Amino acid sequence: MNIYDISQKAGVSIATVSRVLNNSKNVSDKTRQRVLSVMREEGYQPNAFARGLTLNTMQTVGLLCADTSDPYLGSAISYLEQKLRAHNYESLLCCTGYEQAQKKKCLEMLLARHVDALVLIGSSFIEQTTGKNEYLHRAASQMPVVILNGSLKGENIYSSLCDDTEAVSNAAIRLIRSGCELPVFLYRADTLSGLKKKEGFIKALELTGRPVLEDQIVMSSGTVTEARDCLLNLHKSLPFDAVLAADDELAIGAIKFAKKARLRIPDDLSVVGYNNSMLAECCDPELTSIDNRLEYLCSTSVSLLMNLLNGKNAPDKTVISADIVVRDTTKTSFKEDF
Incomplete structure (x- = not known):
């Protein structure tokens, strides 16, 4: 079952089915309900990737973490996923390890998946040698990059960290x-x-x-x-x-x-x-x-990211105090x- 089959069974054009999938206002409620009813009956699931390209958003954020077995980093992943889901965003996680080459490879894979933004979990992604951070600057030229508990100056790069x-x-x-x-x-x-x-x-x-x-x-x-x-x-x-x-x-x-x-x-x-x-x-x-205050850091990072994805301004760097x-x-x- 595809979009063409749905259009024939609902008695509408392919363009109308596309408008329903994209939540366009240019469809009457009666027609929308007829198309949705056919989709439910047939168990139709739209291709998320194709739909994301059409809408220019995959509703997905890429998470990069060096070591998921680390209790601190594992907790950060859990908090971030929960808070992203509350905003109807899914997450795609890459466990990179600590080698520079693997970090770059994972980041490039997420870029190829057309995620809407990147969140780097932990300061291990920031190298002391400036040139080694160039791949992060290149990624930031394509989408927002948020660093949790780390800091890097650059256009479209945002940091949320504890002092x-x-x-x-x-x-x-x-x-x-x-x-x-x-x-x-x-x-x-x-x-x-x-x-x-x-x-x-x-x-x-x-x-x-x-x-x-x-x-x-x-x-x-x-x-x-x-x-x-x-x-x-x-x-x-x-x-x-x-x-x-x-x-x-x-x-x-x-x-x-x-x-x-x-x-x-x-x-x-x-x-x-x-x-x-x-x-x-x-x-x-x-x-x-x-x-x-890891949970608060994660909440702050996601709120910052949602502002950016909705075209609003956000501070380059947010620093909180510890207890x-x-x-x-x-x-x-x-x-x-x-």
């Missing part, structure tokens, strides 16, 4: 003022977000009049167990009493380190994570974590406002 620098700085200051003498910062990589968080940690040390020791900032890109072992090795030469981690998974590695080293949490070691993911409540003791959810891995005095 990672301020969030980490505030948490580190609270750790120090709650009695921690030697905190360390544990992070994965020098992505835009990683660098901003590291900047916040250094800022906190400077504001509290403390030197930045060479081993006080630690990179560990591996598993929970690898983070644990990294801290066990570090503790032999640097007797730190607090760990501020760039994500909750690394923070759980710090909790495992404490148990292995027979340190009491939070008396001997305070631990703060980042993202306030479900991991923060699943571990024992429950983890104090910086909440970068800190205090649980059992920090001292009682950490709850105080400073």
Whole structure:
């Protein structure tokens, strides 16, 4: 059953069926209902791709995510899909991995599918070398590009992110003022977000009049167990009493380190994570974590995108402040406002 069969059975022209499919006002209600009735009887489903080309919209947004197994990124996908669906938009997801060539290949595939816009989930898509971001600028010349929790200047590129620098700085200051003498910062990589968080940690040390020791900032890109072992090795030469981690998974590695080293949490070691993911409540003791308000970021990103797709203006960059959810891995005095 195709559009020609529908027109014959409904006793109308092919052009009239096309107008009904495209919600044109130039069709009487009686004719519209007759055509729709035939479609229902025959179980007719219009070709979405062809209809999208006719209307110049596929009602679809392309999502690019480096790693869907990451709890933070997985949650972002879920929130974005829910909020896009509420606006009658579907999503097409590509899991790119972290290699530059694969990111470009996935983005080009989405462009070929004629999506209406792109959402890049996470700062790992933004390279520190300017030339490596050129493929994103080319994509933005064709459609809006929204970056969730990352930032890149460019025409038709929009960003929605949390102030990672301020969030980490505030948490580190609270750790120090709650009695921690030697905190360390544990992070994965020098992505835009990683660098901003590291900047916040250094800022906190400077504001509290403390030197930045060479081993006080630690990179560990591996598993929970690898983070644990990294801290066990570090503790032999640097007797730190607090760990501020760039994500909750690394923070759980710090909790495992404490148990292995027979340190009491939070008396001997305070631990703060980042993202306030479900991991923060699943571990024992429950983890104090910086909440970068992911659902709100996703909602803001989709609202921004809908404005753009409807021809309205939108800010190039939206920055929100984080909260800190205090649980059992920090001292009682950490709850105080400073």
